[in-house]
Amino acid sequence: MTELKDKIAIVTGAAVGLGNAYAKALAKEGVNLAVCDIRPEINQVRDELAEMGVDCIGSEGDVSNPDFVKHFVDVTKSKFGHIDILINNAGVWGASVADDDMEKTLEDYENIVGTNLKGEFLFGRAVIPVMIDQGTGGDIINVATDHMVTCGTPDYYCEGNSECPHQDDPHGIGNVGGGPRPTGGGDAMDLYDASKWALNGLLYGWAKALKGHRIRVNALCMGATDSYMLRSFHDFNPSDEEVSQWMRAEDNAEVMIGILKEGVGGRNAQNHQFCMGREVALESPRPQIYVLEDDVKIGGQSHVG
Ligand SMILES: NC(=O)c1ccc[n+]([C@@H]2O[C@H](COP(=O)([O-])OP(=O)(O)OC[C@H]3O[C@@H](n4cnc5c(N)ncnc54)[C@H](O)[C@@H]3O)[C@@H](O)[C@H]2O)c1
Structure with a gap:
């Protein structure tokens, strides 16, 4: 098991919901943090995390904005000297249907795909070179959905x-x-689902490219978990029965910690599923079918380290 204390983690979308629970769970393990969110509350969250005894920087910003992402990652690197963990969590949900008009469609695309796919992509592109240069390995966890x-x-x-x-x-x-x-959500989720299915491309592509650098890439596929987003589906007035069935962000965060503690020899290229109705617990790694030893080749060269 790998000790997480004194590692450095970036958590996106940490103001509320799952990202907030991930940041707190990491702080409890003694991980120093760089947190960001589009909400100004992130500044208060930064102070709360620092009160937990870790070094923490926080910034308000949009993960779909390349200038923000680059600046945030640069500042994190300058402050801490290295980056060990990236939790790519920031996400939005919005209803979109197959026959939406073009104006709404383009707005939805910028917002939903911009945050859920472009945001995770940009953070990966900014952090991965830092992790490779360090030569000490790393962990990337993308947050997806049980729809996929x-x-x-x-x-x-x-x-x-x-x-x-x-x-x-x-x-x-x-x-x-x-x-x-x-799999799949409802008929009003085409863009949300597309943005999350696309994360498989990042998961498998990154895992293959980065295995030789001892950087693992995994994803968390959430089922219904109590958060601002889920409550918004229920007009912020869910019944007690509904809430009692939802998973708790704190329990999901413990699973994330379990994956990180596996260290470099742990699971890789896996979608960890969270299923409402079943205990939230670290599942056994599945057989490795996507990143095989002789599968990790770019331009005919084996990149397995
Ligand atoms: N809660 C669930 O049931 C559930 C289910 C499936 C997947 N997910 C996924 O889990 C992740 C977290 O969701 P949640 O339920 O905690 O949602 P949430 O709305 O409660 O929290 C999301 C956080 O991300 C931030 N954010 C949104 N857009 C941003 C942007 N462009 N830049 C920076 N920050 C931004 C929000 O301000 C918020 O703090 C998302 O990727 C979501 O798709 C959640």
Whole structure:
């Protein structure tokens, strides 16, 4: 198990919700932090994190803005000297449907794809060269959704799992009982889902390119977790029953800490699934099907370190 104390982590979208829980969980482990968010509350969050006894910088900014991302990463590097962990969490949800008019579509695209895909892409591009130069490895965790990875993908996940709450799901597609359930959100989520499915491209591409540099890349695929975003779906007035079924951001954050503590020999290129109705816990790594030893080749050269 790897000690996280005194490592340096960037957490995007840390003002509220999951990002806030990730930053606090890291601070509890003694990780020094650079946090950012489009909300001004990030300045107060920075002070709260510093009160937990870690060194922390915070900045208000938009993850889809390349100038902001570059500046923020440069400032983090100058302040701490290195960057060990990137938690690419900032995200937005907005309703979008297949026949939206062009004006709305373009606004939605900038906002949803700009934050969920471009933001994670830009932070990766800014941080990865720093991690490579350091030569000490690193961890990147992208935050995705259970719309792209449920127990339906890959379907062997549920095999033999009698705990699976979707075993008897009549809409299931898998090979065990009625479940697992299919992927995808509702019909008003085409852009949100597209922006999150696209994260698989970053996950597998980065994991392959960076394995030789001992940089792991994993993703967290959230199911319904109590946060500002989820409450906004329910007009900020969810029933007690709904809330009781949701996962807690603090529990998800513990799983993230577990992945980070695995260190360089730990899982890589994996989508960790969080499924409402099942205990939130660190799942066993799945068989490695995307980043095989002889698969990591660029231009015919093996890049496996
Ligand atoms: N909560 C859930 O049930 C759930 C489910 C699936 C996926 N997710 C994903 O988890 C991540 C966190 O979501 P959450 O539920 O905590 O949402 P949230 O709205 O509660 O928090 C998101 C944070 O990101 C910040 N943010 C948004 N756009 C930004 C931008 N352009 N630049 C900088 N910061 C920005 C927000 O201000 C906010 O502080 C997102 O990527 C989301 O898609 C959440």
